[in-house]
Amino acid sequence: MARRSGKAPTLATVADEAGVSRQTVSNALNSPHLLREETLARVRRAIDVLGYSPNRAARSLRTRSSHLIGLRVEPATEGTANALMDRFLHSLVESSNGAGYHVLLFSSGDADPLAGYDDLLRSTAVDAFVITDTYRGNPQARWLEGRGAPFVAFGRPWNEPGSTHPWVDVDGRAGVTLAVEHLVERAHSRIAWVGWQKGSYIGEDRRAGWVDTMHEHGLATSRLSARGDDTVEFGRRAAQALLESESPTAFVCASDTIAMGVLHTLAERGLRPGSDVAVVGFDDSIAAQVAPPGLTSVRQPLEQVAVEIVRLLGQRLAHKPIEQRGCLLTPTLTVRGTS
Amino acid sequence: MARRSGKAPTLATVADEAGVSRQTVSNALNSPHLLREETLARVRRAIDVLGYSPNRAARSLRTRSSHLIGLRVEPATEGTANALMDRFLHSLVESSNGAGYHVLLFSSGDADPLAGYDDLLRSTAVDAFVITDTYRGNPQARWLEGRGAPFVAFGRPWNEPGSTHPWVDVDGRAGVTLAVEHLVERAHSRIAWVGWQKGSYIGEDRRAGWVDTMHEHGLATSRLSARGDDTVEFGRRAAQALLESESPTAFVCASDTIAMGVLHTLAERGLRPGSDVAVVGFDDSIAAQVAPPGLTSVRQPLEQVAVEIVRLLGQRLAHKPIEQRGCLLTPTLTVRGTS
DNA sequence: CACCGGGCTTGGAACGATCCACAGCCCTGC
DNA sequence: GCAGGGCTGTGGATCGTTCCAAGCCCGGTG
Structure with missing residues (x-):
């Protein structure tokens, strides 16, 4: 389908091919309802022929949103049977992709556990965070809240009566x-x-x-x-x-x-x-x-946790009124030989 | 340290603060050796005072590199004892961060396993990929190679005599x-x-x-x-x-x-x-x-695998002459109660 | 017939960084 | 005293997209 050419196609290339202007192509992608049906079809054909995808950096520069969600991976603890993260991560990635987002992983250096968050935030590399360890008086939630950075927590704000961020947890x-x-x-x-x-x-x-x-x-x-x-x-x-x-x-x-x-x-x-x-x-x-x-x-219904997290994140990022602050899911029991 | 102001600081803001031009600030970040010591110090102070980090989208638009590495997460296979990925992922994230890169996770929809790669590549969202399942006549390596996309494989190209991509594997x-x-x-x-x-x-x-x-x-x-x-x-x-x-x-x-x-x-x-x-x-x-x-x-020495992968990736992305195509690491034996 | 308004489309500016060519500056050497 | 060369630092242009305000075309109205 994609026509192989020297350079990657841009909006202008597509506009040329379809015989319309840049903005029309942009509208075809972002607000298709503004276009006449016939024009829309022509633009879409051109996009297909050229194998065009909008450049993420340019879009992100202009709209000030990267469509990336940051997730910090904890230093691995061996010997513990927590393949939890594995399952959760898979599901989070899939849900995010479904919502047009990607997951960006980062590790915080040994020193300041907040450094990674700060860096990504200041360089506007991610739109939001998912944090996963809210239990032990962890400073992340409070710090992010203070900074006004959007995030959803996997875990209740146990000892933080003042917090107002959305969360998902398992009962x-x-x-x-x-x-x-x-x-x-x-x-x-x-x-x-x-x-x-x-x-x-x-x-x-x-x-x-x-x-x-x-x-x-x-x-x-x-x-x-x-x-x-x-x-x-x-x-x-x-x-x-x-x-x-x-x-x-x-x-x-x-x-x-x-x-x-x-x-x-x-x-x-x-x-x-x-x-x-x-x-x-x-x-x-x-x-x-x-x-x-x-x-x-x-x-734990980790798959569902991820889905809910992405849903809440979507609401938060769309600046919708927050209809729900927390979401508590119920686990199930898997019966095997030991009982 | 960071002075809280309404808008995020940009290169121009920093230049103003330091009393120099934009380019000088850019040089202070990317080629510090070009600046006189005293100027460099002044610029660095301004950066510090304003809490400036370069905007990733803008940088990435201009330089055509996102400093992101794409990694596809496979659909989770339960019941198999492969917490492999967990360990590998941690280490990959840490090594990448050390080298100034971040890891972007994506899942390929149910349909075309290559769709995710294609999309990220066309929208110039990632600089390179790490692929992890080269074993079973997997089309990814060949496809990426055909497209000229940079990647490093965890796994030897067992049945692909024509392939020339870098790889890391465990013996x-x-x-x-x-x-x-x-x-x-x-x-x-x-x-x-x-x-x-x-x-x-x-x-x-x-x-x-x-x-x-x-x-x-x-x-x-x-x-x-x-x-x-x-x-x-x-x-x-x-x-x-x-x-x-x-x-x-x-x-x-x-x-x-x-x-x-x-x-x-x-x-x-x-x-x-x-x-x-x-x-x-x-x-x-x-x-x-x-x-x-x-x-x-x-x-398996997964930590070392990740380090080598990032090293090879760095070489590949810097367009250095490839000094080494494959890297075979030796595992160790952990002795426990069953022997 | 002149005017108006809505639906589509248009060119220009902006986002924030880097690349490029050039302009000062200081110093050396003749 | 002046030409020339090496360092620093400068403004303008550029990457590809989206926002903005204005323009075109068309039918409907007084």
Whole structure:
């Protein structure tokens, strides 16, 4: 289709080919309703013949918008079962592309975590950001808000009452409720919780799902809860301690990483996961999918998260009235061999 | 530092502030050696005071280069233990940023896998591409080459004798050799191979590492090899069949996914991985790291791959003479509980 | 018949950076 | 004293697109 010529075709080239002016071609692309049907068809034919695509730099210079969305990739943490980002990223890229945007990745140098944002913003390289780690008193949200930069957060503004930015999050509490209900149905009553330190808002939210649901079913929680780091090793030790003192028949974990540690302990003690002791993780990571008996896990609807993020971003960038500040999605439970 | 003003500062603003002309400021940024030391200092101070960053769109329009590198994200394949991309991506982003580039992600619509490339190229949105799936007669490399678009491939041009593009790859054969040597040292002699179908170049390369090393040590390979899909299920069945007919004492697998399947089978039969039967995977995925006894696995130096890719890309974009077409890196072996 | 107004189209300016050719300047050498 | 050459610094033009205000053509109206 595209006619190969020495130089890349521009608006002027197309205008020449179609026998109209530049502006008419521009209108054909941006406001086709302004053109007479016949003219529009002729211009479109010319575009096709020449294989024309508008130059992004020029468009972006003039309109002051790059149609790029910035996303910072965190320094990789190995040993944690967070293939989360993988799934999320795929979906974010697809949703963005569907909305005419592209995703630009950047890493912030070791020094100032805000430097990357600042640079991209000042050079008008991106139209907006998606931020993904709002949990730990992270300064990004506040800083971006202060600067008036558009962004959508994956994660609630837990401890920021003054914030007004749009966000999308997954209801961890509801996810854990699903897990506990599932285990109760399977006739478990001594269900232990293995989760994170108290400082984590996400951790407390998930834990609340366990506490509430246990109490709803009239089950005791005292002495059945362990807290620690998000590591395999902690899961291992916590399971050992709990098994020795409280002999629970099921474990609900704040993450797949921890659940893997619990599985370690079961294996060491010759207990068969699923039949002897049930285990449920959180994240539905790849490890959950492929590790031996298959780990039952709470699955975050990351695909939908990405879709919602792009939707909110679109609203924000179109300066539409914000009809909705937050969006809370409910996870599902993927049942596998360990329960 | 940055003085907050209504509009974003431009070259002209900075020039005014410093009492010089636009071009002088431009030179201060792009060819500082042209300026007298004192002038340079004054300009830099002005830049600092105003918080100026050059507008990327304008620069890119003029220089015809966006300093963006395009990377297509593949449709996610769940159930496979390939958190490869995660590690690779992180490293690629960091290396690129170090070299003044950013990574732009795109997904190709369901229809034409080349559409995304074509679009970005015609709209001059990216300077170059990184392609990651050269294995299966993929048309991208050939198409990009035909178009004269700069790119570097992660993966050798296995079946493309005519190709001349730069590439970086990991020596899978050497990786499997490491695995087999390791097992031989551990006094194993009946070492089985569980790998992919014949069609896969990568698969055959890795398998050759097993065959060669076995023969070097005077060990037999016949009937000790199984081929199939890259799934947990295949690994499971292959291990069952091999254990029944040939009773190997060790398995070397073409991927961690397959290795996980082998571990399934061992668990079903009450065999303890590591002490009864050794298993080695390939990729050092997260699953390998966290799954119960810890899976010994061949680890690809993805960080280094990314660094080399960016280096080659830099050479290509600077129109330097290409000193090196391909770059083959050697993986390492991460020893864990299963061996 | 002159005038008006709406639908399409037009040329010119603007976005902000870089490239180009040239104009000062200072210094050296004859 | 003056020509010449190496450094710095200058204004104008340019990249390709979109915004702006004005122009053209046409039928309808007083």
